[in-house]
Amino acid sequence: MVYTGKPSKGCGMCKSRRIKCDEKRPICSQCQKSGRACPGYPDEFDLMFRDENKALARKARKGSGRSEKSQESRSVSPGTPASLRASPIAESSRSQAPPTSEPSQSLTLTPPFTLPSDLSTFQDLLWQFDQSIPPTIVMAPEFEAIPFFFRNFITLPQEAESMRGYLELLIPLYNRAQPSSALHLATSAVALATCGNYPGRQHLLRDAATTYGKAIRKLNEDLKHPHLAKSDESVLATLLFSLYETIMSTDDTITAWGNHVDGAVALTKLRGMDQFDDPMSHDVFRAVRTMMITSCVQRSKPIDSFPGTTGWLASPLSEENAANRLTLICIDLPNIRSRANTLTKTAYHASLEQEALSVLELAQLVDSNLQQWYLTLPPEWHYHTIGIVNEPVEDPATAESWMGEQHVYHDVPLASIVNDYRVCRIFCMRVIMACVAWLAVNPKHNLTADYEKAVYVIQQMVDEISACIPFHMNYDLQPIAKKLGQEKNAAEAYGGYSLVWPLYVAANAETVPQAQRDWLSGRLMMIGTRFGLTSAQVLVLARRHVLTCGPMFP
Structure with missing residues (x-):
């Protein structure tokens, strides 16, 4: 593949008419x-990863035709001395010039030229300089993958109130880092992995x-220096x-993902309180x-x-x-879940009742705070209902919508955060249900209302997640x-990947009707099929909750 200039992003009709397209959508x-x-616009990914050898060949043939005419004119000019006219040998050597060599990684002139001793051969040399086409200029894959990655997955609109992940910080830190830095290498690896999940890439x-691998080695070198180890x-x-481990999603990446998160936490603790003096460092702290x-x-x-x-907490x-x-x-919530898991794995004993009641109360407190958070959100964070689906789903594997209201949001990042709110409420309700079930052995605890409320809230949260799936996709x-x-496939991929975690949680809510759970699982697998992931990759993606902590596109 070669680079022959910036490609036109105009529609096919304007290209055929040879007029400027305003690219309005x-x-x-x-x-x-x-x-x-209007036939529409070319796929941006195909524009960036296109084979331009044919375009270069056409330019070469055009240039060759013009030069031959010019050279012939010069060779027969009446005012040209005979001693300066091209000899038959030179003409023959031009007509039998070897074809251009195969593409290589460097820009050189082939065959290698040396200064000749006679004038006729020197003229032939000048002709070859004029006619020879340099070997194909091959751009490194990262030079094409990184702009695509930044445009479609990093430079997305973000409200000030919705910024919390680390990808929002990537552009300023990437710009101030050295090209050979671990950050640049890590960004290249993620961009290539993202693009590599496209079909055919x-x-x-x-x-x-x-x-x-290069990025890992570079970071290991940096960690030996105290100043570099503590850098943003x-x-x-x-x-x-x-993020890279999540995108690649192999059996080995599940442990590696957790290790990298733990490593970032360790570095953040090493940076101590000093990081709060710099706004950028404080934002990195929040992301971690x-x-x-x-x-x-x-x-x-x-x-x-x-x-x-x-x-x-670091700040109020x-x-x-x-x-x-x-x-x-x-x-x-992690500590509450950990305590609840430990408790429910233990047989009922009166001495543990206080622990169960304490965990139950904490889960209810967190859920109350979550409800208050949602009520204080500005109007643009809330969904708008655009329709209602009344027909029941016949085939959970292919149906695009679930029964009930259909919701849209201001943008996908806001919708993703609101879905995180719903997922957290589901976790709180499941802790409450687990504690109530454990305490039910003792008839003096009448907690039936708490259990029923938890079942109702889970169903409500799952219904709202279901209602926003068409918007994301x-x-x-x-x-x-x-x-x-934003490129259509990339926008839908971003929306799809941001759904993976809430879909996974909702599909595993035991109190939700099985038909709805089957549909949610079908949507989860559809995202993988549509964007080139295996079932295992989708599950790993779901468990790693990539996008809301910062995407994962593809």
């Missing part, structure tokens, strides 16, 4: 004015693995490693905190303490944006993505 203005049918996964770039590179809580919730692992008087709740307030409200329902010119 969904239909360009030129076609609209002339009453022509699997060859990029090999480059991704090679770059990932090193922490962010570690978080990107966890979000990843840590997600990891601990999934593994039912208690959260490690952070050095300092305020611990992981009132100073945090809405997304980070949600994170802090759930900061005790349909480009036509995402006006912000259209306005920014």
Whole structure:
């Protein structure tokens, strides 16, 4: 593959008419004015990863034709002395010039030229300089994958109140880091892995693995230096490693993902209280905190303490944006789940009743705080109902919508955070149900109402998750993505991947009707099939909750 200039992103009609296309979506203005049918725009991924050898060959043939005419004119000019005219030998050598060599990795002139001793051969040399085409200029895969990755998965619109992950911080830190840094290498690995999951691009996964290995080695070198080990770039590179492991999703990556998150937590603790003096470092701290809580919730692992008087809170709740307030409200949820799991694995004993009641009360407190958080959200965070589906689902594997209301949101990042709220409430309700079931052995505890309320809330949260699935998966329902010119497949992939975690949790809620759970599982598998993932990769993606802690696209 070669690079022959910036490709046109205009519609096919404007290209054929050789006029400038304004690239307005969904239909360009030129076609609209002339009453022509606009055929649409080329896929951005195919534009970036296109084979331009044919284009280069056409240019070569054109240039060759013009030069031959010019050379012939010069050779027969009446004013040209005979001694300067090309000899038959020179003409013969030109006509028998060897074809251009195969593409190579460097820009050189082939065959190698040396200064000749006679004038006729020198003229032939000049002709070859004029006619020879350099070997194909091959762009490294990361130079094409990274812009695609940044445009479609990093530079997405984010409200100030919705920023909490680490990918929002990637652009400023990437720009100030050295090209040979671990952060640049980690970004390249993630970008190549993301693009490599596109159908027909699997060859990029090999480059991704090679770059990932280089990034790991570079970070290990940096960790030997105290200053580099504590830098924002090193922490962010570690978080990107966890994203890479999630995207690649092999059997070995499940443990590796958790290890990278734990590594980022260790580096953050090493940075101590000094990191709060710099706004960027403080934002990196918040991103690590979000990843840590997600990891601990999934593994039912208690959260490690952070050095300092305020611990992981770091700053008053009132100073945090809405997304980070949600994170802090759930900061005790991993410990609550861990205690509940330990309790329910133990047979009932009167001496443990107080522990069960304590866990139950804590779960109810967290759920109450979650409800209050949702009530204080600005209006643009809430969904809008665009229709109601009344027909029951016949085939859970293929149905695009579930029965009931259909919801849309301002954009996918906001919808993802609201879905996280629902997932956290589901976890709280499951803890409550587990504690009530454990205490039910003692008839003096009349907690039936608490159990029934938990079942009702879980169903409500699952219904709301189901209602937003078409929005995430349909480009036509995402006006912000259209306005920014985000590539259709990338926008739908981003929406799909942000659904994986809530879909996984909802599909595993035991109290939800089996038909709805089958449909949710079908949507989960559809995301994998549509975007080139295996069933195992989808499950790993779900358990790692990539996007809301910071995407995972593909």
